[in-house]
Amino acid sequence: MSAPLKIALAGLGTVGVGTLELLTAQAGLLERRCGRPLEVTAVSSRDRGRDRGVDLSPYLWFDDAVEMAAISDADVIVELIGGSDGPAKALTEAAIRAGRHVVTANKAMIALHGPELGAAADEAGVALCYEAAVAGAVPVIRAIREGLAANRISRLHGILNGTCNYILTTMRETGRDFDDVLAEAQKLGYAEADPSFDIDGIDTAHKLAILASLAFGTQIDFDDTFVEGIRRISADDIAFASELGYRIKLLGTAQLSDGGIQLRVHPAMVPLDVPIAAVEGVLNAVECESDFAGTTMLEGRGAGAGPTASAVVGDLIDIALGRTTPVYGIPVSALATLPVVPMDAHVGPYYVRLMVYDKPGVFADVAAILRDHEISMEAVLQRSRSTTEPVPVVLKTHEARESAVTDALAAIGRLAAVSEPPHMIRIEPFGAG
C-alpha cells in the first residue's frame, strides 16, 4: 500500500463537515479506489469551540488557515471557506507557493481569480481542482474538460442555482407569488437570509464564467456577463408561460459565434419539450451543444453537504491517483481572449407582459410602436377584462433584436393606458443555430 494522501482542510461549515463525514464513512472504499488512504492531518476554522457534530480530535488544529496552508503536513489543501478574496484566496495562494495541490468549492474565487490562480498552479506544477464549485455533485467540470474534450462546444445552458429553481418551481406548482415563496424558502433553509447573490443571478454568473472558460478555452472577464435575476417574475408570468408551452428557468447561457462569445444570465422561457425544462426544484443541470457529440445534458443535486462533499472528494481521488490536468484543460497561457457580443445585439423571440387599462385604441398604439421598431407579434393573450383595474396582456414576438425590444418597451411604458413598466422575458431559441 502506498503512502497516504495527506489532506489539510480549511472551513468547517456545511461543506467542510460534510467532507470530513464522507472521508470517514467511505474510508475503506476510497482506499481501495485510490490504492492509498486519504488521511486528514489538519483542520482550520474560525471558532475552535463550536460543536460541529464531528470528532476533530484526530486532526491538528490551526487558528490561521493561511499558516496551515503553508506549514501543515499535507499534500493537498482543501479550501471550503468561501468568498472571492480574503482568507480563501490568501490560503490558496499560500498553498500553491508551498507546492501543495488545492481543492476548492469556491465558485466566486475561481470565477474572478481562476486564471491568475491557475497560472500560479501551472507554474508550481500543482493541481487546482474545483469540481464542487459548479453544480455540486454533477460532474460537469470533468464532463466538459475531459469527457467532451474531442469536441468544439458551441453553446451551453445551465440551471446552476438550486434556490432560484426551487422558487420558480414552487411558484408554478402553487400559483403563489415570488415574495411569498422566497419567504418560505428562507424559512426552510433553501434560501439565505440575504438571498441577493442567488436571486439576482450573481451565483449563476460565477458558475457560468467558469464553464465558459472551460468550454471555449478562453479568459472570461466576469464583468462581461449580462446578469438579470428573478425578482420581477410574477405568478401571472408563470401561468402565461405554461399557457404558451414554456417553463420559466433562470438560465446561464454561454454561446460562441463568429462575433465572439455571449454570456448571459436571465430568466428564460424554455419550451416544455426541451429536457432542461423538466429540471425542477433544487436540482441543477447543464446542457452542452458540441460538434461531434451533439447535445449532452447532466442533471443532479447542485448543493448541500453530501453532494458538494462528493465532488470535493472526487477531486481528492484524482490527486491521489496522480490523475490531474491543467486548470482549464489547457495551460492558462494558451487561453484565448475573444470579443464579447453585447446583450443589445441578442436576437430571439420575446414574451412581454403589459398591465393595461382596457380602453379602445390601446392595442393599436402598442402595435404601432412595435411596427415602428420592426418587431412583429406572433401571439397576444388576455385572460381577464376590467373597466376599472389594469389587466395583464401578453405579447409573444417573432425574432427581434434586444435593442429594438428595449426601445419599444420604453415607448409602450409611456402610453397613458399602460399602468407599469412592461415586463419582458426572453424566449430561449433551443435548437436554433
Ligand SMILES: NC(=O)c1ccc[n+]([C@@H]2O[C@H](COP(=O)([O-])OP(=O)(O)OC[C@H]3O[C@@H](n4cnc5c(N)ncnc54)[C@H](OP(=O)(O)O)[C@@H]3O)[C@@H](O)[C@H]2O)c1
Ligand atoms: N453549501 C453548499 O451547498 C455549497 C455548494 C457548492 C459550493 N459551496 C461552496 O463551498 C464553500 C463553503 O460553503 P459552506 O456552505 O460550507 O459555507 P459555511 O457553512 O458558511 O462554512 C464556511 C466555513 O468557513 C469558516 N471560515 C470563515 N472564515 C475563516 C477563516 N478566516 N479561516 C478559517 N475558516 C474560516 C467558517 O468558520 P466557523 O464555522 O468557525 O465560523 C465556516 O466553518 C463556499 O465557497 C461555497 O460557495 C457550497
